[in-house]
Amino acid sequence: MSKEKQVPQILSRRVVAQSRLMRVEAVDLKFSNGEQRQFERMKGSGRGAVMIVPCIDDDTLLLIREYAAGLHDYQLGFPKGLIDPGETPEEAAQRELKEEVGYGSHQLEFLMELSLAPQFFSAKMSVFVARDLYPESLPGDEPEPLEKVTWSISDINNLFAQPDFSEARSVAALLMLLRNQGEGR
């Protein structure tokens, strides 16, 4: 039950598939018990990502409804995006907030770090809660304006019941926010 478990040895690795945006790497691994396996993983940009939970006031959250190609449907979630080269996570969060919902925040607080299917991806996401918002927009690169949706925390069970609010990172961020503030406030 040691936490200092020895990670498998990487015997070899190579890119086995590549498209405009995606790169798949095959990794030959030797586990500490001698077992050998080939795993595949996505080679990312190495850039981290941010997600922001914007709070309009103590009882009102702001979400976006955005097209998700994997599900070929619109999905509810919080604004998010990659960290640009040279940016801190906080700067990326402010920029994404301005690009996606047209606000900056005077009170941006770190909430948690999340990983996404770490068997395939290496990137981690920093999640922030944005309060004390002020209107400021930056042009984004979305193909269409993002639909903004406000939701009252007093009606939050209804949000969890929405079939288009299921993305694990948005759900985890919201639940952690509710837990931290004891829901009622």
Next chain:
Amino acid sequence: MSKEKQVPQILSRRVVAQSRLMRVEAVDLKFSNGEQRQFERMKGSGRGAVMIVPCIDDDTLLLIREYAAGLHDYQLGFPKGLIDPGETPEEAAQRELKEEVGYGSHQLEFLMELSLAPQFFSAKMSVFVARDLYPESLPGDEPEPLEKVTWSISDINNLFAQPDFSEARSVAALLMLLRNQGEGR
């Protein structure tokens, strides 16, 4: 602000990269405002997935520590896996529980449905809480035995503080369980 937003029209799609396990599809899309873009997404098997939160008793959870190739490190999380052809999600949950931690459950309850980065993936995951466990093992296909880790709910803040407990689906499942049972019980 209509929920019945018209999904973009798929003008064409084709597989642009393929490896042993992964397939990347490029999709040419025309949005309802006329804007055209090419997105890329992962073509999955179409099989859904399950995750199981095993409860040894009212205060004790069971987790596994498993190698994650994307992060090239061991990560804490709950047992999970793909639904095999012909299985119901409940059957897949019982099988994964037996394969990964050596238990079946007399009381398997649906907790929530989660999606994972739906801009890239189509699959949804059904999350279950497993109580009233009994010992029963099935052989799994892991390269090494999975390390089992028990955690007391009374010490749960310490789990959230572990840097290797960050996977969004595991975090979301645990937070939802805590919320449903009011943490204290």
